[in-house]
Amino acid sequence: MTRSSSTMLAFAAAMAAVVVLSNILVQFPVQMAIGAVNLADLLTWGAFTYPVAFLVTDLTNRRFGTRAARQVVAIGFLVAVGLSIWLATPRIAIASGSAFLVAQLLDVSIFDRLRQSTWWQAPLISSLLGSVVDTVLFFGLAFAPAFAALNFGGEDGSLGFPVKFLGLGGEVPLWVSLAAGDFIVKVLVGLAMLLPYGIVARRPVAA
Numbered sequence: 270m271t272r273s274s275s276t277m278l279a280f281a282a283a284m285a286a287v288v289v290l291s292n293i294l295v296q297f298p299v300q301m302a303i304g305a306v307n308l309a310d311l312l313t314w315g316a317f318t319y320p321v322a323f324l325v326t327d328l329t330n331r332r333f334g335t336r337a338a339r340q341v342v343a344i345g346f347l348v349a350v351g352l353s354i355w356l357a358t359p360r361i362a363i364a365s366g367s368a369f370l371v372a373q374l375l376d377v378s379i380f381d382r383l384r385q386s387t388w389w390q391a392p393l394i395s396s397l398l399g400s401v402v403d404t405v406l407f408f409g410l411a412f413a414p415a416f417a418a419l420n421f422g423g424e425d426g427s428l429g430f431p432v433k434f435l436g437l438g439g440e441v442p443l444w445v446s447l448a449a450g451d452f453i454v455k456v457l458v459g460l461a462m463l464l465p466y467g468i469v470a471r472r473p474v475a476a
Contacts, residue, residue: 275434277337280329284322284345288468292353292365295407298447305437311450321401322369322457323396326365326376329390335381360419360426362413372403391454392466393459400455404448 295315299308349369352459353362376399383391409461410416414429428443435449 285348288349291315311446316451316454322460327392345443368407372399396459404452408448
């Protein structure tokens with residue numbers, strides 16, 4: 270096996286691991302409070318791990334190009350759907366798979382268009398826009414009452430009951446507050462991911 274093949278397999282394995290961990294952790298709100306703010310009303314643990322998927326996609330894109338990046342995304346998509354069906358409800362599986370596939374493919378396309386720009390622009394802009402799409406699709410499909418039929422006759426998994434938005438004020442459905450908190454963390458983690466991206470991206474490409 271060549272060095273390139275080993276690296277490609279490592280990216281694929283990393284993507285699968287991130288997807289598995291995120292699909293499990295997104296079901297668990299952060300049971301902590303900061304002052305009067307209850308983090309359980311706006312954040313799940315999956316928000317801290319999922320942005321790493323964009324890092325994996327962008328590094329694959331940089332190293333091997335868009336075709337390889339899409340292959341890694343496809344692996345992550347299959348793992349996401351398969352594990353979600355096993356570990357969660359069909360509704361979570363549909364939401365997770367749809368959000369992951371659309372957001373990651375968008376990331377691949379935007380990164381490719383910005384490939385020749387300043388080193389941080391392609392990974393940052395592509396991951397931020399991908400995160401917007403992922404958050405809207407996942408929380409909308411997974412928890413919004415409008416899509417309760419996706420439970421296929423099972424228990425209603427919607428989170429439509431009111432809470433204070435981001436734990437601060439103004440009542441909104443719980444899933445909206447969770448989505449907003451999730452996106453804020455994705456943005457912060459995405460910014461943090463620029464450090465490992467920059468370190469790896471500066472390494473010479475070996476055959």
